[in-house]
Amino acid sequence: MTPVDLEPVIGLEIHVQLLTRTKMFCSCALSFGEPPNTRTCPVCLGLPGSLPVVNERSIHLGLMIGMALGSELAPRSIFHRKNYFYPDLPKGYQISQYDEPLCLGGDLDGVRIHRVHLEEDAAKLTHAGSTGRIQGSSRSVVDFNRGGTPLAEIVTEPDIRTAEQASDWLKLLRATLRRLGVSNVNMDEGSLRCDANISVRPVGTTTLGTKTELKNMNSFRFIERGINAEIARQREVIESGGKIVQETLHFDPATDRITSLRSKEEAHDYRYFPDPDLIPVAITPRMLDDARAAMPELPAARAARFEAGLGLTADTAHQLAFRGELGDYFEAGLVHTGHAQQLAIWVTGELVRHLGDADPASSPLQPAGLAALVDLIAAGRVTRTAAKDVLAELVLKGGDPVAVIAALGVGAIDDSDQLAGIVATVVDANPDAAEKIRAGNRKAIGAIIGQVMRETKGRADGSEITRLVLDRLGVGD
């Protein structure tokens, strides 16, 4: 077989735990690390005779997701039963949506959305008597606390072409969902889970190749590595004349190995049918109004507004918009200063350097304080260099920037005579440099400025020093 260029085709299936108070079909509170089986009832244990009732908040959050993704919101949607046996599935079926989901279609940043539907989460199955890996343990234990947690499943069209694009897009989705407040979207805790459908095809063709479904990629890094590993595997199979088999695969981040997940015996036939215990959900105008009213500005729109309206660079605008808490901090500060670009640079630069991933809202340095500092810099009251020390102090202890500047003694030297004296001393001590400057070599001025800065501990403004040096040497500007 002659080698052809193979292009990856990737679609994502994302499960998001919704941030309701109670489960999807019963009134048990959601569980966040409680002891096993303390959040169960006849419904979520699947006891005989129990019946599900839809949590109205899950519909509300589902509609918000649909609105954020530009989906068509179905006026009527239906819950189906997906039948299969597994110990983490108490009823022997999962209540999910099938051919009439809550949301259809949509788009996020050029990746088309196929559908968004609601379903219930499975329980937690722990494999006892081993290191926790599935292989080799003989007994498993089920904890139904998580069982029945509401999930939104978001399915994309196969519009993604690289692992990096998949990871970037998922970050945008996560930022969007976090902004909506519909989920904690935390991959470590499993409130955001991503599977990828992957196939390859000759470049230039449009028919889809046989796809595999890759599971268990529980971090952005693993998603990239997993998808890349599977693309490589598929290329190898095809290039050596083999055929891709449609199967579910498991990515082991420890070894970067891909293994088949289902045993051969497992025949898939979910026997979907409308759950007769539930009635169709009819979306009322009131439900739509409520969802619309709850919609915040989404990251993509916010970034565009920052860029176009405030003149921020695309990069800074994205940083602020995709970490919504930074954007919020920035906008809170913007109330107090007109220097939007400078404020944005200080938030995404120095502030983030100190706080890392922590929410700036809980920093002792309040947005108004940072805005005041930016104003002081602009007014020449403190130099950029000195302001970094001031910010470090404010992030640690809070307080008034003016007072901190005074306490640290780093206020800009605004006494021209004092600065002129220092400049005179430095110029006189560097006759060689002075001569070069007089001869027209303006670069030589750098050495003088540097020394004046050292003498003033960064409290002097560079352009003021230049002016004074030229003045001293009688050279016109």
Place this chain on the structure above:
Amino acid sequence: MTADSRDVTRLSALEASRQVGTGELDPTDLFDAYRGRAAVDDLNAFTWVADGPPAPVAGTPLGGVPLGVKDLFCTQSVPSQAGSRILEGYRPPYTATVVDRLAAAGAPLLGKTNQDEFAMGSSNENSAFGPVLNPWDHGRVPGGSSGGSAAAVAAGLVPWALGTDTGGSIRQPAALCGIVGLKPTYGAVSRYGMIAFASSLDQAGPFARDVTDTALLFRHMVGDRDCCDSTSVDYPTRIDLPTARRLDGIRLGVPAELAGDGIEPGVLAAFEDTLDLARSLGATVAACRLPHAPHALSAYYVIAPAECSSNLARFDGVRFGMRAPESTDLISMYTQTRHDGFGPEVKRRIMLGTYALSSGYYDAYYGRAQRVRTKISDDFRAVFDDFDFVVTPTSPTVAFELGAKTGDPLSMYLNDFCTVPMSLAGIPAISIPNGLARPPAGGDELPTGFQIAGPAFSENRILAAAHALEQELGFDSTRVRP
């Protein structure tokens, strides 16, 4: 020994509750009198009987008249086994809404009644706890699946009881035991806590010795919708105690599809006699058409098994019920547990339903059956434009002999043809005792039933018509008592 020297179990439930209200009757004595009878039950009608009377609650509308409850209703800490080995000894942590409502209204639990396993059957021979015997003839079946409730009421072991009806499981045993049984409008009674057979068809309903007691019990089963059952509805009216003695202006429709071929001659003769009686009470009787009724059984035997195959998936040996002891790996835990725990009829229906839903067959079976269901509803709607009620014999036969049909599932299924159409349409129907008829092969006369079906939520009108006929028929429902 009761303080009351009268036989208080001969009182109607209405009269007993009235006497409790006036202080003439001590509810504890009443409970004990029935408990004594239920405890020596030789019909195998009960699978559990209360140890003693509950603490009396003053001022309840039903006054403490004890209740028999089909085993598939969950009752907290009391065995709820649905006639199945797989639930042997199972005591749920909660009580079904309707049982709770009736207890609060003053109908405390006397005992749990035997049934066909998971309500699948028409003879009560499919119980893991043995068949129930018909009080009229211990060699015959009481009907099913609510056979224990029907036999217990007929034999005076309990004044009234709860059953469930999916395709006839209240009406047919009521007919075969000579008592009254009502299948309500789908959604009228909460299904929460009722171990499901076929969710879109199952309805709980009352059994009693007469129409008035049936109405009284039903009154307290309905009301505000149950927020734990998405398919339950607010009942639009209060249920009246019927007083009608005439049928003036009432138009009865007799569908040829359900009241001709396949009905035993004795049953048909009794049915026609009652039509004459109805005319004499002022009713008009005319033929009507339910053109899709001949396909009802086929649709039913797709829909009910399909739903049951899914509803019974939760019996997996993980959270409750039995687990096959030899299961060492997961697959055999499932397959062995379900092999050992389910009886043959349940297995048959799980297989049938799984097949009907499986890939490639859904449209041909489940999809088509749901469309037939639409046609059957349309048929009834059209008939009710011209008629107040559809009337038929409840069961095509009188009680048959134990074992007569166990070898032939299809012939057992065909027995439900008069009752299944109403179930598919979700409309209410009652069966009242319609006198006696001789079995085709000879022998003693046995009860037959007269079925009256009406549009959704027409229970008050059905009960009124049933009451008028009952008064004229004058059937003595206490005559088979031991």
Place this chain on the structure above:
Amino acid sequence: MIDRADVLHVARLARLDLTEAEVTQMTGELAKVLDHIARIGELDLDGVPPTSHVVDLGNALRPDVPRPSLDPEVALASAPAVADGGFAVPSPQA
């Protein structure tokens, strides 16, 4: 028409162990019932909508308000096997 292989396949889907005799008997019984049921194939049902709910109902949604859960002892009380506060099962991959 349903055959042995179908019965075995369906039994696997339904997680039902069937003995040899049961497979044979089941095949015969199901064939007979399915033959009867197949009559609905004769009906002209074009354009007829399916009925999954007989009573027309509005939305039946539940407010997102927590209610007490079962005590774990109660939740586990009927379990055939319990370990580490959970329901014990043979491992799926054992």
